[in-house]
Amino acid sequence: MHELKRVLVVGAGTMGSQIALQTALSGRYEVTIVDTAPGQLERARAQNQKLVDRSVEKGRLTKEKAEQALGRITDSDNLASSAPNADLVIEAVIEDFDAKKSVFESLGRHATNDAILASNSSTIVISRLAGLTGRPERCCNMHFFHPVTVMQLCEIARGPQTDDDTVETAMEFVRGIDRTPVLLQKEIWGFIVNRILFAASEEAMRLLEGGYATAEDIDTAVQKGLNWPMGPFHLLDFSGLDIFYGALNDRRQQGEGGEVPDVLRELVEAKHLGRKTGKGFFDYTTA
Ligand SMILES: NC(=O)c1ccc[n+]([C@@H]2O[C@H](COP(=O)([O-])OP(=O)(O)OC[C@H]3O[C@@H](n4cnc5c(N)ncnc54)[C@H](O)[C@@H]3O)[C@@H](O)[C@H]2O)c1
Structure with a gap:
């Protein structure tokens, strides 16, 4: 199995911002989050600040751990320069095939050959995107649920070419950020839930x-x-x-x-x- 250290989340919207936070809260990974819309990274940071503040208030998190987690997240507006540093990329941009296509094409050009490239899409199976990267064996769906910091489940779906190391590493990553993975052995529209x-x-x-x-x-x-x-x-x-x-x-x-x-x-x-x-x-x- 592959060791992951640096995680890149693409898209700082409803899902991406919380996937980044949940990953950072585990204390195991450095996280970069990319968004191209003006002001979105600031909004994501403010929302995550509010979420951790509430957890601190309720005694579920210490102030120190909250600050450390937020400090582990780096913002970026440039996918091309962020991708080469990632061991795992989780794409969480809008649910639009062309938007995801351009992200996966860019990852094919800029991510390392070993990096795992995952999509959080609810409906687009990975075989539609994996071929754009030139390494379909490193690609899978990684479907989290909203709100990520509350909902335990993450569905991992393998495409026809996804290799075992990618699946095992993705499952282990999800466990490592305190979520529960289930594996869809063969991709199908809508996954399980x-x-x-x-x-x-x-x-x-x-x-x-x-x-x-x-x-x-x-x-x-x-x-x-x-x-x-x-x-x-x-x-x-x-x-x-x-x-x-x-x-x-x-x-x-x-x-x-x-x-x-x-x-x-x-x-x-x-x-x-x-x-x-x-x-x-x-x-x-x-x-
Ligand atoms: N919202 C949900 O309940 C939910 C649940 C599970 C899965 N999903 C899936 O997660 C994905 C994201 O959904 P969301 O609700 O977070 O969407 P959202 O609209 O809240 O966020 C998408 C973000 O992606 C950014 N973006 C768009 N193109 C980009 C690009 N090329 N590079 C970087 N950033 C880009 C946008 O600026 C926006 O901030 C979708 O595929 C959706 O199907 C959503």
């Missing part, structure tokens, strides 16, 4: 569309009968219906899955996107 979540959510919508039960009762059934912390409709409203709708359409484009449920399409077309717009499957404007 989203496939199961999507299947349950689509079934919930079919029950609703068929007039079998109300959204409220379906949520209560799932919450009380399966012990989910939240029913599927509340979860969809919480995550944003547009995100789910986009993912279902993407899945269809990849040749999988059936029609997007009408009830979802109609809500999205009416711009009722869930909590963020005040209305989705439920109405939040009166609460």
Whole structure:
């Protein structure tokens, strides 16, 4: 297995900033975080400062450890000059194939041949990106969950050419930053968690569309009968219906899955996107 010392996170948004923080908190790695949008690195640093301050307040972290962790993260706006120093690169830029393509092409030119190149994408399997690097055997998906500092799971998915050393090193890295890895032996759209979540959510919508039960009762059934912390409709409203709708359409484009449920399409077309717009499957404007 490969020894990792220096980790590069590409993209300082919702996911990248917290992947960098969780990595730095382990005390095992030096971390560089790259973003090209003006002000984004500053925003990420401020958000991470707030997160560690809260942990210190709650007694979960000492002030000294918090400062050390933040001190281990170096900011950069230049991928080409940061990539040669990394043993592991975790790409967490926007969920857009062309954006990820340009990052992986650049990593192919600038990262060392041994570096592991991972993508945090929720829907783009690594075989679509690995060929751009000239070393597909060093590439894998490394799918963390939001918020990374709270959610334990990380799905590692191997592409058809990913070698064993890459998989084992990636799994060990995830354990080393105090998260729990699971391995998807063969890549598939949606990995494990989203496939199961999507299947349950689509079934919930079919029950609703068929007039079998109300959204409220379906949520209560799932919450009380399966012990989910939240029913599927509340979860969809919480995550944003547009995100789910986009993912279902993407899945269809990849040749999988059936029609997007009408009830979802109609809500999205009416711009009722869930909590963020005040209305989705439920109405939040009166609460
Ligand atoms: N948000 C979630 O709940 C979640 C959960 C799991 C996985 N993901 C995946 O993580 C990835 C990032 O999602 P996010 O929610 O953090 O997105 P985000 O929009 O919050 O952040 C993306 C960041 O990437 C930066 N960026 C774009 N192009 C870049 C480039 N070429 N070089 C450097 N930085 C660049 C943007 O400036 C932005 O700061 C996506 O692939 C998404 O599917 C998201």
